[in-house]
Amino acid sequence: MDEEEARGEIEDLKRKRRKAEKEMLKHMDRRNQLNQEAKRWSGIRDEYNAKVRELLHQASAHKAQRDDANRDVREAKEVRHTYNIKVKELDQDIRALKRELLPKDAESLAKLKKEQRGLEFKQMTSVLSPDKEKDLINALTSVTARIREIEKVVEENDEIRTMKEELIEAKEKAEEAHRKVSVLADAAQVEHDQMIELYSKIDELREIADNAQEKFVEAKTQADDEHGIYVTFLQQMKDYEKMVSGLWRKDRDDKKRTEEEKDKEAEEAVFDKLKKGEKLSTDDLMLLQKSG
16 A cells, blocks of 8 residues: 555544544433433432332321221220120119019009100190099099109119119210210221322322333433443544554554665665775765664
8 A cells, every 4th residue: 555545544534533423422412411311310209209208107107096096996895885785784684673672563664654654745735624634634643653652662772773873874984985986986087088198199209200210211221322322433433543543553664664675775786886896975875874
């Protein structure tokens, strides 16, 4: 390859290197942009994941409070059930004792009270003659007296009085437990509703975080692709630089070898002159001095 061809090839390689550098810079810029975009999406993802963690912590607290309230509801229901059973048992015991205290042939208190209510209703709603109204009043007085007589027997019994007091207390305890069940159940429902509301918000935030993660992966994948292309063109640049450097060295070595060959031919010519006894010129002398 002559010098002109070598210079032409070197210029062609330099042109290719400039083109590779342009592509390398383009893909480097695109890679950097995509990495910035990936960083932005990762920041959004981390921000919303942090919000999700905070809301999960709050939701867990509401769940724990709901579970505690539900546990207290169950305990209050057990208390209510216990006192309801006691009320029923005391009521049955009082009825049984009343039957024992009253004579076998005694009129039924329930029946007498029913009769009393019927007479009172008739007195209030019926238009009666004086005689009939007098008979009605006498009948009502008689029934009321029999009721009081029976109730007196019952009320004067210490055991029944004690059981009635226990019955009243048991009813109050059952009602208190029932009110507690209602209050605790309402509290449990409030905690449950707040927990559900938080989980709904968590789902929304997770969707945003998941979308940001998808965008992050997409941008990062593209950035990695761009980096691969960038590396390819960077390597091309280095390869072209090596080729240019190689051609320069080859051209330099060729020139050196050509000059050495010319010097050698000149030396041989001077030696021929010496052999023939011809006169040497100043240049011949300088060549001999140079060759040593």
